[in-house]
Amino acid sequence: MNHDLGEFLRTRRARVRPDDVGLPGGGRRRVPGLRREELALLAGVSVDYYMRLEQGRTPSVSDAVLDAVARVLKLDETERAHLRNLVRPRAPRKHVPQRIRPGLRRLLDLMEHTPAFVLGRRTDVLAWNALADALYNFGELTPDMFNAARHTFLDPDARRFYRDWPTVAADTVAVLRLDAGRHPDDPELAALIGELSMKDETFRTLWAQHAVLEKTHGSKLFRHPVVGDLDLDYEMLALPGDPDVNLAVYTAKAGSPSEERLRLLASWAASVDA
Secondary structure, three states, rough: HHHHHHHHHHHHHHHHHHHHHOOOOOOOOOOOOOOOHHHHHOOOOHHHHHHHOOOOOOOOOHHHHHHHHHHHHHOOOHHHHHHHHHHHOOOOOOOOOOOOOOHHHHHHOOOOOEEEEOOHHHHHHEEOOHHHHHHHHOOOOOOHOHHHHHHHHHHHHHHHHEEHHHHHHHHHHHHHHHHHHOOOHHHHHHHHHHEEEEEEEHHHHOOOOOOOOOOOEEOOOOOOOOOOOEEEEEEEEEEEOOOOOOEEEEEOOOHHHHHHHHHHHHHHHHHHHH
């Protein structure tokens, strides 16, 4: 039985109210959201078939059925892709360490005025430039030692460093959950999830919600110990030819206090390195 598939569908059912899909919402309900038989009716499948789908016992389920279930559950594109990954997991394969091309490292070094780093699977930070180091204080850590999820939940300074820590925490877990659907046989990812689940209650709570997120762009609010508050926008740029690798680039709005503080941060970093 595919436990993750069943829990994902159950949590998605729980967030859809009957009146959202044209069903009467009266009567007592033991659990919130749609019942299995209601979802099956709306998706055009039998209750028995849907129950077998939720239990992971329909390996040959058609795209039409998955699309119908996704439509009833009002899944977004990321959730639809996650559902397909759970229903049709990839064949087991050997996972090898991710490598960064020399050209990409040179590109990072050329980006002197903006923090930039390379993010791989499991939220591993694989490489960074000097200004990203000054922002996050990667310091002398080797690439395989810094993990953004571990930093978010286990670093005692993270809750102060991220001014909107609850949002960062929720987004981080949703990214990890999406990664787990893409790589269900990754032992290092399983070990990371186990470590965070044992050590942090908030992580356990968020992990049980089965939210998924594809990080493409957004903003983050930092409180840097040297230059103060920074409001930065970011873009996550997928790299052709490098699956599961993204270039993260942070910028500040022109003329904003954060832009000036980024300049101060760059000057401070240069003086420390001198």
